[in-house]
Amino acid sequence: MSLLQIDNMTHYFGGLRAVHNYDLAIKPGQIRGLIGPNGAGKTTIFNLITGLYRPTEGKIYLEDNELNGRSPHEIASLGIGRTFQNMLLWRHMTVLEHVKMARYSRLTYGLVGAFFGTPRRQREEAESEEKAYQLLKMMRVDQFADLIVLNLPYGAQRRVEMARALAMEPKVLFLDEPTAGMNPEELVQMMEIIRNVHNDFGLAIFIIEHRMKVVMELCEQIQTLVFGEVIAEGTPKEIQNNPKVIDAYLGKEVVE
Amino acid sequence: MEATSEKLSNIASLSIISIRAFVSQVPLLGWLLGAFIAVMLEMIIGTPLARGMGLPKIPVLFGILIMLKKPLLIPSAVFYGILIYVLPIGCIARLSAKSINRLVGKLLDYPMILSVLIHLGLLYAIFHLWSGMSDYRLLVLKLTLIAIMITLSLNIINGYMGEFSCSHPGFLALGAYAASVFTLVLFVDDRIFGAAWLPKAIGPFFFPIALIIGGLVAAIGALAVAIPSFRTRGDYLAIISLAFMFIVKSLIENLEVVGGPRGLGNQPDWANLPVVFGSTVLCVWIINNFVRSTLGKALNAVRDNEMAANAMTVNTRRTKITAFLFAAFWAGVAGGLFAHVLRYVNPSTFGITKLAEVLAMVYFGGLNSVYGAIVGACGISLMGEALRPLELYKWIIIPLLLILVMIFRPTGLIAFREFDVKKLIQPKKGHLNA
Numbered sequence: 001m002s003l004l005q006i007d008n009m010t011h012y013f014g015g016l017r018a019v020h021n022y023d024l025a026i027k028p029g030q031i032r033g034l035i036g037p038n039g040a041g042k043t044t045i046f047n048l049i050t051g052l053y054r055p056t057e058g059k060i061y062l063e064d065n066e067l068n069g070r071s072p073h074e075i076a077s078l079g080i081g082r083t084f085q086n087m088l089l090w091r092h093m094t095v096l097e098h099v100k101m102a103r104y105s106r107l108t109y110g111l112v113g114a115f116f117g118t119p120r121r122q123r124e125e126a127e128s129e130e131k132a133y134q135l136l137k138m139m140r141v142d143q144f145a146d147l148i149v150l151n152l153p154y155g156a157q158r159r160v161e162m163a164r165a166l167a168m169e170p171k172v173l174f175l176d177e178p179t180a181g182m183n184p185e186e187l188v189q190m191m192e193i194i195r196n197v198h199n200d201f202g203l204a205i206f207i208i209e210h211r212m213k214v215v216m217e218l219c220e221q222i223q224t225l226v227f228g229e230v231i232a233e234g235t236p237k238e239i240q241n242n243p244k245v246i247d248a249y250l251g252k253e254v255v256e
Numbered sequence: 257m258e259a260t261s262e263k264l265s266n267i268a269s270l271s272i273i274s275i276r277a278f279v280s281q282v283p284l285l286g287w288l289l290g291a292f293i294a295v296m297l298e299m300i301i302g303t304p305l306a307r308g309m310g311l312p313k314i315p316v317l318f319g320i321l322i323m324l325k326k327p328l329l330i331p332s333a334v335f336y337g338i339l340i341y342v343l344p345i346g347c348i349a350r351l352s353a354k355s356i357n358r359l360v361g362k363l364l365d366y367p368m369i370l371s372v373l374i375h376l377g378l379l380y381a382i383f384h385l386w387s388g389m390s391d392y393r394l395l396v397l398k399l400t401l402i403a404i405m406i407t408l409s410l411n412i413i414n415g416y417m418g419e420f421s422c423s424h425p426g427f428l429a430l431g432a433y434a435a436s437v438f439t440l441v442l443f444v445d446d447r448i449f450g451a452a453w454l455p456k457a458i459g460p461f462f463f464p465i466a467l468i469i470g471g472l473v474a475a476i477g478a479l480a481v482a483i484p485s486f487r488t489r490g491d492y493l494a495i496i497s498l499a500f501m502f503i504v505k506s507l508i509e510n511l512e513v514v515g516g517p518r519g520l521g522n523q524p525d526w527a528n529l530p531v532v533f534g535s536t537v538l539c540v541w542i543i544n545n546f547v548r549s550t551l552g553k554a555l556n557a558v559r560d561n562e563m564a565a566n567a568m569t570v571n572t573r574r575t576k577i578t579a580f581l582f583a584a585f586w587a588g589v590a591g592g593l594f595a596h597v598l599r600y601v602n603p604s605t606f607g608i609t610k611l612a613e614v615l616a617m618v619y620f621g622g623l624n625s626v627y628g629a630i631v632g633a634c635g636i637s638l639m640g641e642a643l644r645p646l647e648l649y650k651w652i653i654i655p656l657l658l659i660l661v662m663i664f665r666p667t668g669l670i671a672f673r674e675f676d677v678k679k680l681i682q683p684k685k686g687h688l689n690a
Binding site: 101125 | 542545546549550551552553554556557559560561563564565566567568569570571572578624672
């Protein structure tokens with residue numbers, strides 16, 4: 001059985017059909033890629049699944065839970081973690097606070113704990129701090145823990161965002177162009193991190209990416225999206241050799 | 257010329273450095289002890305000293321009032337201030353720094369609550385003695401403490417949550433009237449509400465309940481603002497909350513049951529200094545606890561990027577509404593205290609002037625910071641009192657100051673600083689202490 005299942009999802013922005021009859025099935029522990037030219041609707045698909053938009057048609061299931069009509073924070077607590085294309089970080093918060101915040105839905109101390117600083121709150125906050133430090137160490141940004149996040153170098157900010165998404169302990173991790181704007185060195189680091197995350201947590205990962213190198217090396221299955229429709233689906237090899245994909249997206253240089 | 261000016265600036269910077277070094281070694285308890293002794297000194301020799309220097313009586317607000325009223329008395333007022341406050345506080349703080357540092361260090365071996373209680377106890381003693389010397393001081397002190405509660409609660413909305421709310425005078429009014437009606441009906445023979453239901457002697461025990469009722473009524477009022485305006489972000493809250501403030505004001509003006517525009521008086525005298533001080537401390541403690549927890553930090557996440565907060569499992573809608581009601585609750589409690597300190601309220605108190613005042617306190621002191629709220633509330637209310645002799649010019653000087661603060665520190669004097677009690681009370685290690 002697949003972990004995340006989408007059947008026939010269609011979405012309109014007014015009269016514009018942004019996504020058409022989109023199907024997806026992610027198995028546990030699978031890395032999947034979604035590629036396509038600018039404006040093809042990749043991020044729209046992420047936003048539809050994570051509840052920021054509501055699909056006009058179609059059903060989305062995470063395990064046995066139907067996600068349609070749920071609010072974004074509910075969907076997130078059910079187990080979909082994500083990063084954003086343009087890194088939505090909180091500008092006045094420290095790195096550690098970022099990662100702790102993602103454990104919001106796991107805190108049970110409630111308002112009484114928040115107001116009076118009960119022992120239960122101290123315990124839970126300490127626990128989540130420990131978890132946060134583990135993740136920061138894994139992303140090699142623990143030395144920045146008490147800094148305001150905007151003062152970090154770009155690559156480190158990306159890794160903080162990744163740590164934040166992982167702190168939710170998601171079942172599926174959505175990465176929206178995780179290597180956008182990175183230099184080759186940072187790119188290699190990021191790919192290694194994604195691989196480590198996949199191996200250590202056995203996570204299913206769903207990646208939107210522009211750089212062929214990343215998708216081709218990481219993903220088991222790739223979909224190619226053009227104007228909201230999937231025109232090809234398969235292993236990296238198959239996608240690379242698919243004439244439709246080459247026409248629409250890859251261009252001549254890759255064929256050589 | 258140049259050489260002398262350089263020398264002067266050298267001396268100035270040296271003195272600043274040495275003042276810094278001096279200040280950085282003294283723990284909080286040292287300052288409190290100095291202040292305590294200064295106040296004792298004033299109690300014992302204040303009146304004869306003031307008379308001897310030609311002052312009519314003890315300068316009530318550190319001599320500022322006298323200086324502005326009678327410029328000729330400036331030298332003696334300054335001299336009095338130095339002799340009674342600056343010298344004793346400075347000397348005692350400096351001389352006792354080493355031993356008090358050791359004492360504070362030892363105290364931290366016990367549970368922190370012990371040190372905190374000692375600090376608070378000393379602070380209360382200072383307030384008690386200082387305000388015991390004149391009724392005017394007592395009133396200013398109580399109103400300043402209440403202003404701290406109001407500013408802090410508004411800071412939750414305008415600072416931590418980053419929305420712009422104008423409804424605080426409305427919440428104050430709701431709290432003030434609800435608490436007043438409760439105490440007047442139950443414990444006072446009043447011309448509007450008739451004979452008291454319960455004996456007045458047990459009243460003080462019910463006063464906290466009156467305050468809580470005031471807070472709850474304000475929170476219910478807040479719900480009326482929160483539900484329509486938190487569906488979206490932006491200016492809606494500002495507009496709706498402003499409307500709410502006016503609605504509350506005209507509602508009370510037209511309710512003859514609570515006195516209409518004439519107001520409501522004769523509240524029992526239960527808001528004495530211990531009660532006001534205790535409520536303020538409780539308010540600071542609870543709000544500080546809240547904003548430092550992950551649940552409170554969620555407010556910052558919502559402010560900085562709501563979409564990201566939502567995607568990280570934060571229930572943003574509930575977070576915003578809870579914080580808004582929480583802030584309104586404390587505003588209501590402060591309103592209840594306010595009514596019982598003045599023992600008279602009328603609806604025109606809670607208008608646009610009050611709004612300007614509380615907003616000035618929040619933005620002057622600093623957004624997103626408990627220190628900032630305290631500094632802003634004390635600064636603006638003490639300045640408002642001290643500049644009273646200038647009459648109309650007061651309303652030129654204070655706004656001018658606000659403009660300067662906005663230019664040089666757009667988020668306020670002490671913004672985005674965490675209020676860490678442990679850091680505040682621990683022993684200080686100055687750089688010259690070797």
